[in-house]
Amino acid sequence: MKTKAILWLTVCLITATCRADLPPLKQQLRMPAIVLLSTPESWVQLYRLAQRSPQPLLDVLEQYLQACERGEYLEWIGQREADNLPSRRAYALMRLGDIGGEESIAALQRFLEHRLQQGDLYALWDSIAARVTIERIQARLKGRDAYIAEMIRWARGDFTPWQEQRLTRWNRLSEIQANVETPYRKRMAVRVLGMLKAREAVPTLLELCEKSEVWWGAHQALAEIGDRRALEVIGRGL
Structure with missing residues (x-):
């Protein structure tokens, strides 16, 4: 029962993480996503604050670590508030993958280690999300083509898959990889491909629209890319 509860909580967190992307500031008036109710105000503020430096995002992770240390994670269970601290840390991790550099990798590694040591209900998702974010930054720093x-x-x-044996305190690695790591990686991947308008990814995204747990994200990515090959598939999904 405990394992099922943890996995259910993790799936909810993964879904919440990918709800909205924020456009560049110069496009705010042309991109309605910036004002949709599904985009928490705190995400908008973090996006703006992190334009010059990823430090505001790292500050959120530090605040989150301190809150977990105080046991405040118990108050978050069952909450659906879009602007609470868990929501902000989810956005911070996602956005760090977009803009973080080598200095962010070191901070993320510390965050990951702290969360594995703390070991509360949220630590499984936090650890995997931090690991995936580190790998995204490493891939991005190799250049656009390699990243795509x-x-x-x-x-x-x-x-x-991440072969971290300390994760087995929650479940078997194979179960964690199937139910937590793989969906999160795929969601981050299709989001990035859409954000970068990667036309070379269109064939893969078209396949994902038909038979994948990330079909909705794939539709969104295709819409952002604007490739004509996507029109028929997107039309069927409406």
Whole structure:
């Protein structure tokens, strides 16, 4: 029962993480996503604050660590508030993958280690999300082409799962990889491919629209890319 509860909580967190992307500031008036109710105000503020430096995002993770240390995570169970601290840390992790550099990797590694040590209900998702974010930054720093190629592989499920034995306190690694890590990696991948308008990813995204747990994200990515090949598939999904 405990294992099922943890996995259910994790799936909810993964879904919440990918609800909205924020456009560049210069496009705010042309991009309605910036004002949709599904985009928490705190995400908008973090997006703006992090334009010059990822430090505001890292500050959120530090606040979150301190709150977990005080046991406040018990108050978050069952909450659906879009602007609470868990929501902000989810956005911070996602956005750090977009803009973080080498200095962010070191901070994320510390965050990951702290969460594994704390070991509360949220620590499983936090650890995996931090690990995936680190790998995203490493891939992004290799250049656009290498980054897109890696994200296409992730979207297809072609990656080496994280073999961290400390995760087995929650469940078998195979179960964690199938129910937590793989869905999160795929969601991050299709989001990135859409954000980068990666036309070379269109064939993969078209496949994901038909038979994948990330079909909605794949539709969104295709819409952002604007490739004509996507029109028929997107039309069927409406």
